Amino acid sequence: MRRTIVFALVLLLPLAPIRRAERSPDEQTILADFAEALTIIDENYVEKLDYESVVKAAILGMLHTLDPHSNFYDKREFARFRIEQTSQYYGIGATIGARNGKVYILAPFENTPAHRAGLRYGDQIVAINGESTEGWPSAQVSERLRGPRGTTVEVQILRAGEKEPRTVRIVRDAIPLPSIVNGYLIRPGIGYIALSRGFNTTTDEELQNVLAELQAQGATRVILDLRNNPGGFLEQAVRVADRFLAAGQLILTQKSRAGRRQAERQYYAQNGTPNLMPLVILVNRATASASEIVAGAIQEHDRGLIVGEPTFGKALVQTIIPLPFGTGLTLSTAKYLLPSGRFIQRRYMGLSPYSYYAQRREAETPAQPQGPGFRTDMGREVYGGGGITPDIVVPATQLTREQSALLGPIFAFARELVAGLIPGLERYRVPGITFRHVLKPDEYRITDDVLDAFKRYLQEHKSEFRMSAKLVDENREFVRQYIRYEVVTAAYGIETAAQVLNDMDVQLLKAIEAMPKAVELAESYRQRMAKK
DSSP states (O other), rough: OOOHHHHHHHTTTTTSOOOOOOOOOHHHHHHHHHHHHHHHHHOSSSSSOOOHHHHHHHHHHHHHTTTTTEEEOOHHHOOOOHHHOOOOOOOEEEEEETTTEEEEEEEOTTTTTHHTOOOOOOOOOEETTTEEOOOOOHHHHHHHHHOTOOOOOEEEEEEEEOSSOOOEEOOOEEEEEOOEEEEEEEETTTTEEOSSSSSSHHHHHHHHHEEEEEEEHHHHHHEEOTOOOOOOOOHHHHOOOTTTTTOOOOEEEEEOOTTSSOOOEEEEEOOOOOOOOOOEEEOTTTTTTHHHHHHHHHHHHSSSSEESOOOEEEEEEEEEEOOOGGGGEEEEEEEEEEETTOOOOOOOOOOHHHHHHOOOOOHHHHHOOOOOOEEEEOOOOOSSSSSSSEEEEEEOOOOOOOHHHHHHHEEEHHHHTTTTTTTTTTGGGOOSOOOOOOHHHHHOOHOOOOOOHHHHHHHHTTTHHHHOOOHHTTTTHHHHHHHHHHHHHHHHHHHHHHHHHHHOOHHHHHHHHHHHHHHHHHHHHHHHHOOO
């Protein structure tokens, strides 16, 4: 009986959700061959078949011959996918991370089960529901902490300075997952907005609220950080672009296969009162899809300045298709063109999904732009053929091998520092977390005596970390900043701690430096729109 259901599902998946013409004899033969092959495998394979994994692999293999963005989700994956599109998930509400071979709470989120249960920075997760987490990666720990709303999870934690673990029972709840993770005045008059979690159902509303808050605080210019934004809902990208563009300006053209309903659709700005503040958008190699729609429209209408690295280059549009039995597809059903007609999809034919996503973009990006040339509204030349090249290219700073190696011991030291366990530095003890805080320049500054204590810590733990005091001296400012980052994480959370690293972010600093050019662009844009 189960085999019959699986066979029916396999045959149904390509057919049920999509209106189609009659199958040709060749297509019917292919489907029959597939069913026959599965029958033979089921009857003769040396081990009992795991039907779900076999069917899933078959469907994924089929989709990935088309493009890397069409995907299949089993019932559990699709349920999570749909929940996260609503800017939330179900769990305990904390950022966790692997450090030095163990998994720790880095920070709870505000007003979540983890926060209410008293979990804090540096709590090591040693067991979940009585099962040891020894050797687990952070993804596995995260998976076990999530679950249906209202269910209970038992978490055993070991806190710095305590010899025995404590057990905490937590009732899972809906956890907000906003698109915007940070918004504050980074300089007098300059607002900074980190829109880095993707375009979900609440993105435009979040942006509207943060812009209003920043302008109330005196912002007259804005930096929109789209780095590492993987994309999301096309309609939300249109709304975000619409915030900054005058009504009637083209944002994108969507094209699907000829003969389909609405084979071509154009999206125009409709905002009669757009926000005309000077605008800089930050992008990098992980800026993709919906975030590229925003950056591309702003660039091509000469509305703002794009700073950072060439973007990922994803211009295929997926339709979400629920399937029988709770599974689902995201199927590429269209492509989009930027206002000039530029197509920025990077090459994928002949590449495995792994190669498409994981290969080094540095090797792909030519010294000079390639592909067909297009023009912005003011006549500047831009290029298609793989992502958006910023107006000002600024490579991201890469940590050295030594700096990367220092991160583990820095966390271990900071964990004891904020627990008040480092003699003479009890002033850095953090009793609990405070949310919605804008960091002041003099807060938790890391003085030389802290660096000296860190060097002593390395000496006391040389069998564990095998690092010398000389390495600290050679990377003194790096160590200073990252210890401060960890302490601020404990005191104010991940979002506020990001403000520490922003102070040494070369791309962000360049965006601030380039703001006068954005002011010129905004004034030119205002004048051009006034003439229409």
